Amino acid sequence: MALIRGRGRGLELMLADREFEGALAELEARLTERPDFYRGTAATAVVGAEPPSAAELAALRALLETHGIELGGVEQGHAAEELARRRALKPKGELKLSDSARSLVADFAGARADIAQRRRSGQPSVRRSAPQTAPAAAVAPVQANVPLHVAPQPPGVLYHVGTLRGGQALHHVGNIVVVGDVNPGTELVATGDVLVFGRLLGVAHAGAQGDDRARVYALQLQATQLRIATSIAMDEETRTRSSEPEGAFVRDGRIVIAPFSKLGEVRAE
DSSP states (O other): OOSEEEETTEEEEEOTTSOHHHHHHHHHHHHHHSTTTTTTOEEEEEEOSSOOOHHHHHHHHHHHHHTTOEEEEEEEOOHHHHHHHHHHHSOOSOOOOOHHHHHHHHHHHHHHHHHHHHHHTTOOSSOOOOOOOOOOOOOOOOOTTOOOOOOOOOOEEEEEESOBOTTOEEEESEEEEEESOBOTTOEEEESSOEEEEEEEOSEEEESTTSOTTOOEEEEEEOOSEEEETTEEEEOOTTSOOOSSOEEEEEETTEEEEEEGGGHHHHHHO
16 A cells, blocks of 8 residues: 555555554655655554554654654554555445546547557558648848747646556646546646546646646546645535536635636636
8 A cells, every 4th residue: 555645634654564664764765755745734644553662653753744744643553454444435426527528538549449450450550641841931031149049848748548546646747637537645746737537536736846827627626635836725525516627726825726617707806
């Protein structure tokens, strides 16, 4: 099981069935990779039948405080039992996709079938058209003493089709698009926008390099934790869930979540 998982409004550290010193070293390595990513959150440590000593708890608390994380509590449990409990709590209902999302999945399936058919017949996977020679465009003369500027390269897009399960992560310089569900314990980090054609139940961080204009979209936006640039929002169980896709953006230094159809109205307020 993943060492760090999302849990309600905070984090869950799965230390059960692990050697404590090794788990502490692994946790320190994970937090050092992004020292400020979990800052301001609280964590619950799930330990095995043998509780950690006072010295071990003090070492764990000191490590978390170094990265701005509060140790909110310690629970005893077994990793296998905890996994079974989480699976039992998983919703049994099937996700109902909108017509646009369903057509997008169908497009992907059709493209894969077309590629497979072309490969079986010995043709290249993608049709290649003969290049056409475009007429030469008139080039304006370069004026002396006029500085030249290189146009910035637009950010790329990372597409992922399929469900992302706990412990998986996608990190990308640019935008991230997921066609499928993003389960609890999953992490999406993008320097641009994050779009999920499904349920977003894990952690999503848009504008990871400080772009507070980035947004997070999802058909069902129920993220354990939302981050846009330096702003953080935790899952609020009392928040009214919308029946339509939602988007999250930063306004006045805070993350605002609104139905997709009203995003323009909310941002204009």
